[in-house]
Amino acid sequence: MGTFLRILFALVLGLVTTGASADNVDLKILDPWVQAAPPGVKVLAAYLEIKNNGEKPQVLVGVSSPSFKHIGIHRSVMHGNMAHMEHMKELIIPSQSSVALKPGGLHLMLMDAKKPLNVGDPVPMTLAFKNGEKITFTATVRSGQAMDTMNHQHMDHSEHMDHNH
Amino acid sequence: MSKQHFLYTKSNLAVLLVIALSITAFIGWKLSNDPVVKAPAEIEDYLFWQAKELTDFKLVGANDKTLSLNDLKGKWSFVFFGYTHCPDVCPLTMAILGQTFNILEKTPAIFPEIQGIFISVDPKRDTPESLKEYVSYFNDRFIGVTGSITELDSFSRQMSALYTIHANEADQSADTYTVTHNSTVFLVDPQGRLYGRFPPPQNPQEIAGVFLKIHTFYNERSNKKWGLF
Numbered sequence: 492m493g494t495f496l497r498i499l500f501a502l503v504l505g506l507v508t509t510g511a512s513a514d515n516v517d518l519k520i521l522d523p524w525v526q527a528a529p530p531g532v533k534v535l536a537a538y539l540e541i542k543n544n545g546e547k548p549q550v551l552v553g554v555s556s557p558s559f560k561h562i563g564i565h566r567s568v569m570h571g572n573m574a575h576m577e578h579m580k581e582l583i584i585p586s587q588s589s590v591a592l593k594p595g596g597l598h599l600m601l602m603d604a605k606k607p608l609n610v611g612d613p614v615p616m617t618l619a620f621k622n623g624e625k626i627t628f629t630a631t632v633r634s635g636q637a638m639d640t641m642n643h644q645h646m647d648h649s650e651h652m653d654h655n656h
Numbered sequence: 657m658s659k660q661h662f663l664y665t666k667s668n669l670a671v672l673l674v675i676a677l678s679i680t681a682f683i684g685w686k687l688s689n690d691p692v693v694k695a696p697a698e699i700e701d702y703l704f705w706q707a708k709e710l711t712d713f714k715l716v717g718a719n720d721k722t723l724s725l726n727d728l729k730g731k732w733s734f735v736f737f738g739y740t741h742c743p744d745v746c747p748l749t750m751a752i753l754g755q756t757f758n759i760l761e762k763t764p765a766i767f768p769e770i771q772g773i774f775i776s777v778d779p780k781r782d783t784p785e786s787l788k789e790y791v792s793y794f795n796d797r798f799i800g801v802t803g804s805i806t807e808l809d810s811f812s813r814q815m816s817a818l819y820t821i822h823a824n825e826a827d828q829s830a831d832t833y834t835v836t837h838n839s840t841v842f843l844v845d846p847q848g849r850l851y852g853r854f855p856p857p858q859n860p861q862e863i864a865g866v867f868l869k870i871h872t873f874y875n876e877r878s879n880k881k882w883g884l885f
Binding site for chain 1: 856
């Protein structure tokens with residue numbers, strides 16, 4: 492039960508954090524997540540969607556997290572079937588539109604995790620914009636390809652709990 | 657009368673000759689076309705025009721276990737070239753390949769015939785031991801190997817999977833360089849020939865479905881070879 496309360500608290504906290512960041516700026520962060528990777532992997536990727544509801548374009552210039560030593564803005568580019576990565580100094584989010592960072596394209600490259608991360612772990616992150624604006628939110632580690640399986644597992648767990656009661 | 661009979665025979669012979677030549681030409685045409693029997697349209701794009709014989713190679717996995725051409729023979733191999741410091745494309749493709757194996761596991765007659773091989777083209781940072789840990793995260797049957805630059809160059813060239821290591825020019829010892837690599841999943845047939853490819857963007861249902869069709873096509877063709885042409 493203690494675990495359950497802690498999870499609930501984390502969820503509420505997550506909602507509050509996301510809500511607060513959405514209130515004070517024209518920028519919204521949607522569905523932030525970190526691709527789960529094998530233990531020992533030094534570089535991870537994070538994905539999210541940045542929505543700019545304002546009248547002016549916004550420029551993302553930096554990303555930080557207490558969980559990683561360094562975070563860069565990267566883009567996987569395909570030339571034919573050849574994949575290569577490009578480092579980006581900044582990322583422009585035009586006004587009244589959104590930019591999606593997703594597998595196989597734009598992503599945040601997370602380098603040197605301070606501790607190993609498992610599926611479900613929260614990763615706090617801060618985006619810094621050129622105009623001085625900062626947005627803090629929490630991404631969750633998940634396996635991008637196993638979403639269906641994960642949802643099923645969650646359902647199974649809750650059913651199990653009900654039976655115990 | 658006898659002359660007429662002769663003429664009749666001569667023209668008859670000519671007709672027979674034409675028929676015989678046509679049959680020979682047809683057989684010849686059939687035989688010469690056999691190696692490139694047209695594949696069904698739904699798998700055609702995934703197959704190489706002609707299966708390509710591979711020459712021997714030597715790559716190294718965990719516990720100094722080597723992987724050579726012989727290890728590809730007798731199995732269908734799904735081969736992917738990447739590196740573990742690749743946070744986006746590589747885990748994505750490996751997860752897709754892992755899910756492909758989960759789907760193919762539901763076909764028990766074929767599942768034992770397949771193997772998944774991850775080849776790291778970044779031998780400086782990826783050790784055979786670290787690769788074992790990396791690949792088993794996606795599927796416990798996957799094999800992870802790497803090798804000397806010479807071996808990797810030669811094998812990736814035969815597989816048409818070129819790669820480039822972008823050394824950090826400012827700092828040669830830096831650990832932050834990237835590698836350009838082919839993100840296609842290659843298919844090697846049980847004779848050790850480069851047979852097919854799954855180019856990006858891939859999805860597990862597609863790879864598994866197409867592979868099963870390729871498998872059927874391949875077996876039907878080998879059976880035909882030994883029966884009537």
